[in-house]
Amino acid sequence: MATTLVGQTISATFRQITHVDGGLASSESAILDGDGTEAAVKLGTDNINVTTHNGSNKGLKLQNTLVTASAVDINQLKNNQVGGSSATDITSNNGTSSLTNKTIDGGTY
Numbered sequence: 001m002a003t004t005l006v007g008q009t010i011s012a013t014f015r016q017i018t019h020v021d022g023g024l025a026s027s028e029s030a031i032l033d034g035d036g037t038e039a040a041v042k043l044g045t046d047n048i049n050v051t052t053h054n055g056s057n058k059g060l061k062l063q064n065t066l067v068t069a070s071a072v073d074i075n076q077l078k079n080n081q082v083g084g085s086s087a088t089d090i091t092s093n094n095g096t097s098s099l100t101n102k103t104i105d106g107g108t109y
Contacts, residue, residue, distance in 0.1 A: 005017075013034075014034035014035075015033050015034040015035055016033070016034065017033070017034045018031055018032065018033055018034075018039070019031075019032055019034075020032070020043060024043065024044060024045050025044060025045060026044055026045050026046045027044050028042035028043060028044040028047055028048070028049045029042060029043065029044065030042050031043055040052040040058070040059070053067075053070075055067070055068045055069065055070050056068070077090075085101065086101075087101050
């Protein structure tokens with residue numbers, strides 16, 4: 001496979017050419033290779049959608065590490081502070097901490 005398209009014929013390199021049918025628009029469309037094989041990413045002028053993300057073995061990676069949280073998990077952190085005083089904030093611990101106005105669930109403590 002060529003690493004550049006310079007001096008190459010279309011018939012030898014068309015699979016390397018990626019495209020979005022109809023071009024980019026505000027709604028996401030699949031990115032395709034020259035054969036029409038869809039990538040795991042849909043792209044629009046407003047959003048990027050990783051369609052195969054399952055939080056287990058496919059999807060969004062940041063610096064080669066798979067993000068295992070779902071979008072719902074990540075969005076639960078919105079407007080919460082680490083060490084804040086609100087009931088929904090995230091408790092921090094520097095040795096001994098009191099848990100005032102916090103709800104603990106989902107485990108044995």
